[in-house]
Amino acid sequence: MQALIIEGPNRLRLAAMPEPPLPVGECRVAVKLAGICRTDLELLKGYMGFRGVPGHEFVGVVAEGPERLIGRRVVGEINVPCDLSKYARPEFDPRHEPERTVLGILRRPGAFAEALTLPPQNLLTVPDNVSDEEAVFTEPLAAALEIFEQIHVPPGERVLVIGDGKLGLLVAQVCALFGHRVTLHGRHERKLALARRWGVVAREAEAGSTERYSLIVEATGSPAGFRAALELVEPRGTIVLKSTYAPDALPPFDAAKVVVDEIRLVGSRCGRFGPALRLLAQGKVDVRALIDNRKPLAQGVEAFELAAKKGALKVLVRISEQ
Amino acid sequence: MQALIIEGPNRLRLAAMPEPPLPVGECRVAVKLAGICRTDLELLKGYMGFRGVPGHEFVGVVAEGPERLIGRRVVGEINVPCDLSKYARPEFDPRHEPERTVLGILRRPGAFAEALTLPPQNLLTVPDNVSDEEAVFTEPLAAALEIFEQIHVPPGERVLVIGDGKLGLLVAQVCALFGHRVTLHGRHERKLALARRWGVVAREAEAGSTERYSLIVEATGSPAGFRAALELVEPRGTIVLKSTYAPDALPPFDAAKVVVDEIRLVGSRCGRFGPALRLLAQGKVDVRALIDNRKPLAQGVEAFELAAKKGALKVLVRISEQ
Numbered sequence: 001m002q003a004l005i006i007e008g009p010n011r012l013r014l015a016a017m018p019e020p021p022l023p024v025g026e027c028r029v030a031v032k033l034a035g036i037c038r039t040d041l042e043l044l045k046g047y048m049g050f051r052g053v054p055g056h057e058f059v060g061v062v063a064e065g066p067e068r069l070i071g072r073r074v075v076g077e078i079n080v081p082c083d084l085s086k087y088a089r090p091e092f093d094p095r096h097e098p099e100r101t102v103l104g105i106l107r108r109p110g111a112f113a114e115a116l117t118l119p120p121q122n123l124l125t126v127p128d129n130v131s132d133e134e135a136v137f138t139e140p141l142a143a144a145l146e147i148f149e150q151i152h153v154p155p156g157e158r159v160l161v162i163g164d165g166k167l168g169l170l171v172a173q174v175c176a177l178f179g180h181r182v183t184l185h186g187r188h189e190r191k192l193a194l195a196r197r198w199g200v201v202a203r204e205a206e207a208g209s210t211e212r213y214s215l216i217v218e219a220t221g222s223p224a225g226f227r228a229a230l231e232l233v234e235p236r237g238t239i240v241l242k243s244t245y246a247p248d249a250l251p252p253f254d255a256a257k258v259v260v261d262e263i264r265l266v267g268s269r270c271g272r273f274g275p276a277l278r279l280l281a282q283g284k285v286d287v288r289a290l291i292d293n294r295k296p297l298a299q300g301v302e303a304f305e306l307a308a309k310k311g312a313l314k315v316l317v318r319i320s321e322q
Numbered sequence: 323m324q325a326l327i328i329e330g331p332n333r334l335r336l337a338a339m340p341e342p343p344l345p346v347g348e349c350r351v352a353v354k355l356a357g358i359c360r361t362d363l364e365l366l367k368g369y370m371g372f373r374g375v376p377g378h379e380f381v382g383v384v385a386e387g388p389e390r391l392i393g394r395r396v397v398g399e400i401n402v403p404c405d406l407s408k409y410a411r412p413e414f415d416p417r418h419e420p421e422r423t424v425l426g427i428l429r430r431p432g433a434f435a436e437a438l439t440l441p442p443q444n445l446l447t448v449p450d451n452v453s454d455e456e457a458v459f460t461e462p463l464a465a466a467l468e469i470f471e472q473i474h475v476p477p478g479e480r481v482l483v484i485g486d487g488k489l490g491l492l493v494a495q496v497c498a499l500f501g502h503r504v505t506l507h508g509r510h511e512r513k514l515a516l517a518r519r520w521g522v523v524a525r526e527a528e529a530g531s532t533e534r535y536s537l538i539v540e541a542t543g544s545p546a547g548f549r550a551a552l553e554l555v556e557p558r559g560t561i562v563l564k565s566t567y568a569p570d571a572l573p574p575f576d577a578a579k580v581v582v583d584e585i586r587l588v589g590s591r592c593g594r595f596g597p598a599l600r601l602l603a604q605g606k607v608d609v610r611a612l613i614d615n616r617k618p619l620a621q622g623v624e625a626f627e628l629a630a631k632k633g634a635l636k637v638l639v640r641i642s643e644q
Binding site: 244 | 418420472548557558564565577579582583584585587588590591
């Protein structure tokens with residue numbers, strides 16, 4: 001099969017490789033469409049020393065596996081316990097299983113390939129009225145919703161999202177959906193205009209502004225975004241850290257402020273796919289507006305280059321037309 | 323009146339000074355007993371550029387103020403809004419009022435003096451069965467309880483308290499009271515033995531231990547304590563930062579871990595006095611065991627020296643015998 005392979009820092013190429021063997025208890029999925037995420041770009045830069053096929057945002061069709069799933073169009077949760085029998089435990093959550101693989105991120109080949117494997121427990125059937133180009137956003141939309149799995153945010157909070165990238169825009173949109181008063185700080189008029197469509201007050205950050213927020217989502221992935229969040233958060237407010245930082249470190253920060261103002265910082269990663277798919281099926285979230293480019297797998301390296309450009313939104317890679 | 327005065331970094335002296343004028347709407351309290359807190363030692367080192375009379379843990383008797391309070395033995399919440407009319411607002415909380423003074427910490431003379439002033443709204447009458455030496459712990463006990471005002475901790479959590487100082491010992495004791503499984507990491511056998519009395523597993527930290535905790539309270543006030551907390555916290559666990567750090571900064575830390583493991587960090591400061599006084603009145607918390615030394619105000623400078631010694635627990639300053 002054809003696949004995009006990270007061979008080392010900043011070395012990505014399209015290559016023919018054998019289909020991955022089908023592990024016991026897993027399904028083979030023919031990938032239709034995959035999205036390039038900021039994490040993929042970080043992996044390509046060297047984050048986590050990644051080698052192999054990246055990609056964790058996809059929609060595909062089940063080719064091998066339990067009868068009931070064959071031919072179904074699916075998306076897939078990306079964390080897999082090494083011991084699949086753990087799925088039998090009530091309330092088992094693979095997202096924080098210490099012995100896990102993560103699709104296209106950790107010891108499991110990803111979605112920029114004609115086929116991938118995942119256990120059936122990870123797969124969710126995509127409703128017919130959700131297109132491939134919408135379904136491929138299930139993973140990042142779930143990541144945006146994850147914030148509200150972690151913390152209780154009463155409707156009407158003053159929320160600030162810092163960063164007008166793909167994830168920041170999704171988070172702002174979701175926050176607006178819940179009745180919060182949402183402000184987005186970004187740098188690209190094109191993206192800010194998008195956010196305004198969704199009822200978000202979107203603008204560049206203003207130096208010296210005295211507005212403060214009870215919830216701030218830091219979605220820039222840069223130390224500057226974190227510093228801004230610490231300045232703009234209300235006493236007893238919450239800062240959600242939504243991006244994995246490539247250099248493995250936040251800068252030193254004003255711990256006295258965190259204690260005196262009783263700030264809480266919350267790291268936030270993967271969400272559940274069910275609620276995200278439901279929102280997509282109900283047409284509640286506009287994800288198509290986030291698509292900047294579509295490329296076939298044959299032009300996958302170029303697709304990554306486009307995705308890495310300053311200000312780029314989502315670049316999709318069409319793996320198969322079937 | 324006599325008072326201890328911080329005149330600059332590491333310059334503390336006992337001096338005669340005029341009684342503070344009585345602001346409109348406040349009470350004058352004759353201080354009986356005051357406790358030396360780690361924050362007082364930090365102020366003396368230069369934290370917040372403090373000048374004046376420190377001290378925010380006290381018990382005293384109301385000398386001037388509303389008739390109903392005169393002669394009452396009281397403790398006092400330490401945050402005061404600059405505009406006292408704000409107390410009329412429902413649910414007003416002076417702890418995070420931006421325009422506030424803080425007894426012995428921020429623009430308000432403190433308790434190491436024969437008299438202090440506070441508004442009647444800040445004062446709580448001490449039940450007769452609570453001795454002065456117990457009542458003086460109301461403030462730090464409230465600070466320990468504050469953790470549970472901020473976060474929901476279901477009974478039975480695996481809690482680790484790092485640091486066997488005064489606050490760490492109070493926090494460990496309170497956690498044990500709530501049915502949690504509490505471990506205390508400390509360095510002083512004498513203090514660890516104290517904690518064991520309260521049902522706490524108390525020991526030195528063991529390098530290479532694989533035990534992980536869903537809640538960690540960092541009460542050492544040192545960057546090393548914070549680093550240890552990040553290592554020992556479970557995925558989705560919480561680290562409570564309980565001490566204000568003198569150098570104003572935490573070291574750079576592994577932000578990727580905070581995000582990937584969805585850790586939450588919570589700064590925590592002042593608590594409500596009511597619950598703390600109730601626990602003292604019911605004899606539920608052993609504070610007397612934390613008293614290392616008692617000195618009269620005339621030996622207040624020496625009392626501070628004793629409190630600053632490595633391994634010291636609470637040093638009390640007897641201001642008046644009345």
